[in-house]
Amino acid sequence: MHTPVDTVMVEQRAKSFASRSIKTESKQQGLRLALSMIDLTTLEGKDSPEKVRALCTKAIQPWEGEIDPPLPSVAAVCVYPSLVQVAKRALEGSGVAVASVATGFPSGQYPLDVRLNDVKEAVCAGADEIDMVINRGAFLSGEFDVVAEEITQVRTVCGTAHLKIILETGELETLENVRLASELAIQAAAHSGSISDGEVFIKTSTGKVNPAATMPVTLVMLEVIREYYKETGIKIGMKPAGGIKTAKQALHYLVMVKETLGDDWLTKSLFRFGASSLTNDVLRQLVRQHTGRYTATYDFSEA
């Protein structure tokens, strides 16, 4: 059942993407692209409507300064279900999507009806995208049918909202598990109805477990997406989340996407970064290329 994955060679290949030299024009372009792919995220118990509104303002216009051509907005704002309405209102008409984690995020250790209801409410509140967690307990105990069935049901409840399936790879531990879970998640999502390009994503992590996204884990997931595309012609999206903090790291990921899946996937409708602190580092680099000077951290708004 398991497709074998060789960790040593995956790591070697993942490392090779980081040795690409991205300078001048391609750096500028790559950073803008990365910025447009960010799901600006806040997932804390202490999140307030005020904080979410600030985040939304930042999402629409990441930097207040003048730069030509103007910087893109980020792809989405990602919040807990209780704050979806706040985000929806703040982002109206901006083209920035509202993503909501659901299904008892981050652990998923709740009865299925509670998790499904969680999704329903988030969708009702206006979420464009749902970031669900898989049942890792069931997966690790070998109850793959249970994991798949739950994913299928969640996708059905999502309706037209896009679905991102979080594998929580830090808990799956091995790359073979990551590969198997990716295959299983995509198949299960497809089981609930046809998928159009970018309607379903697989996502590495909640950001609450260490390790979160790594290059080798993401590479294995990209390879599964590549295979599924070859078999069906359907483009599944990818979202590494957690642990991507610097502009340089973001560029390494883009190189990996480009060389594994091709340019088609280099768009926010098929690739996202789940991150919060990444935004300001990308901005710092962009502004430096523009003005020739490094800015201080306080030159960029928090959020």
Place this chain on the structure above:
Amino acid sequence: MTTKAQELSGWEYSLAPETTKIDIEQKNKLFIQGKFVSPKSRSWFSTINPATEEKLADVACAGKADVESAVTAAKKALPKWSRLSGSQRAKYLYRIARRIQERSRELAILETMDGGKPIKESRDVDLPLVAQHFFYYAGWADKMQYAFPGANIEPVGVCAQIIPWNFPLMMAAWKLAPALACGNTCILKPAETTSLTALRLAEIMQEVGLPEGVVNILTGAGETGKLLAEHKSVNKVAFTGSTAVGKSLMRSTAGTGKKLTLELGGKSANIIFADAAIDQAVEGIVSGIYFNQGHVCCAGSRLFVEEPILDEVVSKLTHRLRSLRVGNPLDKNTDLGAINSQEQLDTVERYIRNGTEEGAQLHEIHSERLPSKGYWCSPCFFTDVQPSHTIAREEIFGPVLSVMTFRTPQEAISRANNSPYGLAAGIWTNKGSKIFEVAKKLDAGVVWCNTYNKFDAASPFGGFKESGFGREGGMQGLRPYVRLQNQSRRAK
């Protein structure tokens, strides 16, 4: 509001050329007795950049009198050098290693300019291994009695070391480091097309104060190598290069008492079983045959794929080839650089024509980035290859792979071994027991399991059959450079 949720997409890498300027002497002299001297032959040849066809410099072509001076220098330096304690010799080797690290950027760029290999490889693979080799054998110099317990250990004497153009500095290190550690003196003859970095190594020998005559470097063509190997005062010949030259060296040294080691050609088998991690095996195919434009003696040039996964492997390999960047070797994003010489390009192209004529199916990924000048060959592979085809038997020494299939492990083993060569092999399977079972039945000096083209100073390298004999690297790499006398003493 100035910003909108724009839909950005697509992305190209900008040019990323290595811009550090390297000064190159117009006339590159011979290195004899610790000094750079003009050739007595008064003969020079030019060396070019294979990526641009521009002339880089003139290099001295050593003749008979020059060989004589170099051998005399090495012979004169021998008694003192071989009597130094191991720890003293180690000091020099450590200094050489450190100096190589300090000058590694310059050396990597020059290696790329003179030989055509991508700067990414000379910087990240060649140079680190060059330094590592000197460090490693520096460590052995004062521990020889642990390598050969109970024996009286003597150096062999004057060593003639003839190296190829595919890894110029790395081959120099593989030859010089163990020889010097054991107390020998050396005359190194680099390949005609790649002499420049060996001469920088000569500068380093001067900088670290290596005693005069311990290392001499003679540039020149095949004739220089022949004169050197046949010189009567040479005690040991070490050669890396073609099987044809290796055979003639074996004939010419027979009966002379000279020690000989040969590291020759190969047509190494890379075997992929259906239970392998296929995405990673494809990486192994790529690093097996396209590394250094396939100018690698142990290149995995015969690929054996278990029949059920042939289509998958071919499709994934084709996809992967599209992401390889061929072009200016000085660009940091280049994966395949230039073919080393016009002559080698002609050979590779002749084999590609051969393959097509004999009925194999060519798969080529055309690259639009190829410069108009220079020697270029896009990476390619053949399917429908028969074991009798020329491209399945002869060493091509270029980015050309022959893909064949098998059905059972026994068939894979017998087809892999059906070659006059026996240098290296690769096995890809997720099953540990299969690795051990297959590896021990393969007639190859080096077997890589779930990896390919991995080198380390601590790991012995060398072949069976027509791929040569003797080992370089590791403790085994010391053996060709020592004479062992086993003394039996009566207990008191």
